[in-house]
Amino acid sequence: MSVKVLKHATIYTGDDIIDDGFVRFDDKILAVGSMDDFKNYPGDEVILATGKTIIPGFIDVHSHGGYGFDAMDGNPDEIDAMVKKMTQNEGITTYFATTMTQSNANIEKAMRGVKEAADRNPVIKGVHLEGPFISAKYKGAQPEEYIKDPDPKLLDHWNELAGGLVKLITYAPEDDHAKEFEDYCLAHNIVPAVGHSNATREQLLTSKASHATHLYNAQREFKHREPGVTGHVMLENNMYAELIMDGFHIVPDMLQLAFDQKGPERVELVTDSMRSKGMPEGESELGGQKVFVKDKQARLADGTLAGSVLEFPDAFKNAMKFTDADLYDAVLMSSVNQANEFGLESKGGIAVGKDADLNLIDNAANLLETYSYGRHFVRNAD
The missing domain is CATH 2.30.40.10 (Urease, subunit C, domain 1)
Incomplete structure (x- = not known):
């Protein structure tokens, strides 16, 4: 070169x-x-x-898909093509392929497909397992029939299939089986992320979760007698918090509150994008569920927000539009923090x-x- x-x-x-x-x-x-x-x-x-x-190039640690493709499809050719589109159109130079709550067979297929795609495309640096070890109460757009208790042996099997690429896992720390699961994660350099969780502040104080999946969304909310997941993440200075800055998942005032409380060194911009990102409006799909995309929003038939069609350059600009962040702060939130948290020393x-x-x-x-x-x-x- x-x-x-x-x-x-x-x-x-x-x-x-x-x-x-x-x-x-x-x-x-x-x-x-x-x-x-x-x-x-x-x-x-x-x-x-x-x-x-x-x-620095953008790092997206939470994105299911885009441009007609999804990591859960498990097709290495399509995953590779999707990530190339993300690099060219969005400036994403490091990518964590993100799964969702699905059957064991479908997750196994995804792990194999992502590993093969990563062997070809060095932009793929990790896997984010979003579920299936989550709370049914805060399942969001995750299909309830596949939700399981945290299982370190199953996680180990999936991580082996992925060639050790699992770097982040969203789970519900309040589950009785969570402690052994957390220990496995820490022993294998997997960051435990609270998300799709009904945990209380008291439960979270004894958990090992150090990351919050899409703060505010699909979690026990902040209340005056129970801080919940949102309040806990706000109060724990060392926790990293993902924010979906599309203006729909979180209103700008609440983005500003999170920015004020966490500071630019602990916020990470994510897209949480699905296959319909970069595609025309209309009907799409997420985990076998029909999704309807209109006005830059993706929703299930019942109106539940289902991932996003957010492109990373828009998240980057919105960080400065919706909060007091300046360009230096936006660089931290779009790249530096992710590299620091996940030990991506060359990124x-x-x-x-x-x-x-x-x-x-x-x-x-x-x-x-x-x-x-x-x-x-x-x-x-x-």
């Missing part, structure tokens, strides 16, 4: 802001700094990036030795171009 240099750009590295800088890279970042320190090397492809801002920043995962945005924070491992993508190009 030839060496490229982007120069005369504003650079948000994840640690710092360089007002007039350059990035030199092949598949890895070779140099980054101020134009005062820039050196020409023969053979480099030099690209003028005046008026553009370079930020989540622009520094020598990290993967050349770069997004170029304009002055209005619109995504223009993406480099993933140094490979160039222009947004929405055919």
Whole structure:
């Protein structure tokens, strides 16, 4: 791969802001700094990036699908094609394929399919198992007939099928079987995430959950006599909280409250997108259930929100639209925090030795171009 240099750009590295800088890279970042320190090397492809801002590539740890495909289908060709679309159209350079509550056979198929797709596509860095070890009371759009008690042996089997890719699991910590399950997760570098849960604050204080799946949504809500899941996550400073910033799942005032309480270092933007993302409005599908997409909302027949059709660049811009977050904060929430939480040492920043995962945005924070491992993508190009 030839060496490229982007120069005369504003650079948000994840640690710092360089007002007039350059990035030199092949598949890895070779140099980054101020134009005062820039050196020409023969053979480099030099690209003028005046008026553009370079930020780290986006990391989505909760996304079921998009562009007509879903990770649960277990088709490696389709998963690979879907993730390539996400990279080109959304600047997602690290992806956790997300499952849902389904039969054992369907989850096994998904694990095999994701592993095979990840063997081809290095953007796929993990699996997020959303269920089936959840609460029926807060199942949301998860089919109740497949809900199970937490089972470390079953999780171990699925993780083995996925080649050890399971990095995050959404479960209900209030279940009597949760303690052994949590111990398994921590021993295998799987982050336990409270979600689709009816847990009380008292129950959560003795749990090992360190992450909250789509804060506010499908969980015991905050009340004045019982903080519930939402209140617990707000009160525990070290917990990471996902937020779906589409303006539908959570109203802007409540997004601001979460941002104020958690701070930009503990919020992670996610899409929770489903197969109908990037597709025309109309009827779609999620876990064998009919879903109806209209006005950028995806709902079951009974009106329940069913994932989203949110694209990551919109989540990124909405973070600054719906809260007091500035661009530096949005970079933390879209990439840096995810890399820190999941130990993705080569991701989540622009520094020598990290993967050349770069997004170029304009002055209005619109995504223009993406480099993933140094490979160039222009947004929405055919």
